[in-house]
Amino acid sequence: MLTVSGAFAGNAFGADVPRGAKVLGIAIGGSREDAQDALRTGLAAKADQLSAPVTVRVGSQTASVQPQDVGLNIDVDKTVDAAMARARNPIATVFGGGAVPPVVTLDEARLATSLAPAVQKAAAAMTLPGVTFDGTTPKPVYPKAGQALDGAGAAAAVREGWLRDSEIKVPLKDKAPAGTQADVDRMIAEVARPATAAPVTVTTPRGNLTVSPKAVAASLVISSDAQGRLSARVDAAKLRKAMGTELARVETQPRNATIGGGDGTTAQVVASTGGTLVDTAKLANDLLPVLKQTGPRTVPAVIKDVQPATTTGELAELGIKEQISSFTTYFTGGLSNPRSKNIVQIAKEVDGAIVRPGETFSLNGHTGPRGYAEGYHDAPIIMDGKLIPGVGGGASQFTTTIFNASYYAGMQDVEHKPHSYYFSRYPAVIESTIMYPSLDLKFTNTSPYGVLIDTSYTNKSVTVSMWSTKVYDSITTQYDPKRDIVEPEKKVLEDGPTCIATNGSQGFTQDAWRIFRKDGREIKREKFTWRYDAEPQFVCEAKTPPQTAKP
Incomplete structure (x- = not known):
């Protein structure tokens, strides 16, 4: 049975934080307030170490993570509380030594954002389900499982490895889309095929318009969210582009105030005018349920007044x-x-x-x-x-x-x-x-x-x-002479549609000064400097066939 003498116990546990307690080598023994002050002072002296980039490995890729970008820090109050908790456990104090692990804070979402480029390169991405169109023919995009960052596991690994490991390895996990092959087939049967089976008549106060099957296919978007859940929508911008000539029959475009003519000293303002446009955002929403119907299909559209983005008065103001x-x-x-x-x-x-x-x-x-x-x-x-x-x-x-x-x-x-x-x-x-x-x-x-x-x-x-x-x-420009001039070298490329011959050019460094008067x-004055590489002289030549030895 473990026994602790009264003298030892008083020595070890008399203060809030026992003497000999250290965090990252910083002595913090004493009262709670003294321990907090000592830890803050010690961490301030380690500011360069605490702010240094952290190397994180994701599969075959590495990423350099800035601590301040992901909220990576040491919680002084909670670390001291942890040291006090240890003080109330004689066994932990006697056998655990004086080292107290720091309580590390980290924003898991910001870490995932910081690691996203490396994850994208290292992980086998999911194929999200969807439907594309070849002309007016729907083509399935079936889902495939991939890999993703284990957010909680990555955060735990970085908290544990920070200030200890030169490189921290974070885990990936298998991830399958929520949507299935059956979901894709159902979307084609219930939405995509009916949508492009026939045109849709759009009624307006200025006459009827037609949304052709080709325009439907160009504007109907069947895709997944990040989890792979399928949905369909009509993209208003794509619908407007696909119906361009049809819409022109009933629309008057607004005209922004702008500058016309002039002698370079005084502006001649061209006045703005309003316009009337089909509300394609509303039309896109109203069109989707109609596309699922069979037989003749009709949907009404609203024509609304539209003001120019820039008015004559705004130019003056x-x-x-x-x-x-x-x-x-x-x-x-x-x-x-x-x-x-x-x-x-x-x-x-x-x-x-x-x-x-x-x-x-x-x-x-x-x-x-x-x-x-x-x-x-x-x-x-x-x-x-x-x-x-x-x-x-x-x-x-x-x-x-x-x-x-x-x-x-x-x-x-x-x-x-x-x-x-x-x-x-x-x-x-x-x-x-x-x-x-x-x-x-x-x-x-x-x-x-x-x-x-x-x-x-x-x-x-x-x-x-x-x-x-x-x-x-x-505002004028003044150039300094070119320096560090390098002549171009000749390079031979295989002749073909992607080979573009060039004459080459010198490489050099030069300064340009923007001068304000x-x-x-x-x-x-402001200095602009750039170093140009020497552009090789690219020559396109047919590939020489290999020589066959004669018997």
């Missing part, structure tokens, strides 16, 4: 009265060229955008995805260091154009990335590429006035102008 910048870049091939079509498409989408004081404009946020469904075409893009065909090629030229317009308008640069290679059609350093959704162009309007973005194009150029009220007399003097 925002101080939009003069052109503050304009920038033009040039392209070849005319407007029938796929690359030119992409440039024109993105220019149309941005035309008329308003950036209010304090707002940040995001090009990706404004246009959304730039794929085939959005009207973009295949054209050369840079991928893995060489030009290949890709949807949306040419968007970077517009990105450079609007970046320079914002640059010379004095907008604050938030995000942009120049090309990896230098292209002579763009100004060095002050140019930008884009890739949805990973690379964006963002700038903030730090002036007290609104900014209207006006775009225009010809068969060989695209122009972005910005209208507002001038804050600066002028007001009241006749320079008031500030």
